[in-house]
Amino acid sequence: MMSVFALESRVPPTDCTTQAWYTSDMDVMQAVARINELLESDMGQTSNTSMRIPTALRDAAAIAVRELGAAPSTTVLTTAALRERLEAVVMHAVLNDHFSRYPEKRPSLGDLAVAAAELDGHPLAGEPARIRQAALEVEARHPDAEPEDVLLWAEARAVPAS
Amino acid sequence: MTHLIVLDNEAVQALSDPSHKKHVHVLSHVRLVADRKSRGLSITVVVPTTVRVEAGWDRTVPAWAFLNGLRIGDITLDGWNANIAAGIRQDARVSVADAHIGAVIQVATAWKVTVITSDPGDIRRVAAGKEVNVVTV
Secondary structure (H helix, E strand, C coil), X not given: CCCHHHHHCCCCCCCCCCCCCCCCCCCHHHHHHHHHHHHHCCCCCCCCCCCCCCXXXXXXXXXXXXXXXXXXXXXXXXXXXXXXXXXXXXHHHHHHHHXXXXXXXXXXXXXXXXXXXXXXXXXXXXXXXXXXXXXXXXXXXXXXXXXXXXXXXXXXXXXXCC | CCEEEEECHHHHHHHHCCCXXXXXXXXXXXXXXXXXXXXXXXXXXXXXXXXXXXXXXXXXXXXXXXXXXXXXXXXXXXXXXXXHHHHHHHHHCCCHHHHHHHHHHHHCCCCEEXXXXXXXXXXXXXXXXXXXXXXXX
């Protein structure tokens, strides 16, 4: 199995000034387990980092914190966003592993659109057949459509023509 | 501004067992959560610890590795929540796990709470008027 680090981190980019603090031959699920362990561990310990981010992004974050109250500090804003992203990466890795074992269990666009309707309390949530039909229609023309696109189409189709 | 998604026992069972007839349904919700997290939305899946007890979900047992990897957080039943759950159990005549779900709903600070459940009636009862989005599996 390919290491998750293989794609991005094993060879540091040329503008990276930090030596890698790990060497890894982990497979994906070992990496997931380690990331989960780290995400669950004490977040009170902090480290200074030489991570370089675009200056404009840093300044935009500072304004968002100061003027819009987006978070108590840019550090909180950054770490919260990083945590959400890491959690998403882990979840996708685990789901992809699951789908490789059970390919027939991969949700279709229709399944995801029904789930989106249910999570959002969409008016069509109680009409899964209508949503699944809309998914088939959308997918035929837009293979990369999102569940929300399907709901929009289903809703538009549900409106009686005047 | 978090959307909190709470799993009940049936949702846990369905998610853990690929042969369960509702597996893909619950899995679709988890996949959607992962997609929305990727887009920067604050959304999280949790399980009350009493639901874990009911479902037999021991995080140290390898059989539960799939669910353990999905970032489904525990909501423990501390003393404060136990008081609330005790009242709910008395009033609504529900299981300890459902009373715990009720306590989670009632004290949640999330902007939206969704419960994925096989028993929507019980969940609405334990919510006791607090707004909750109920997804039936």
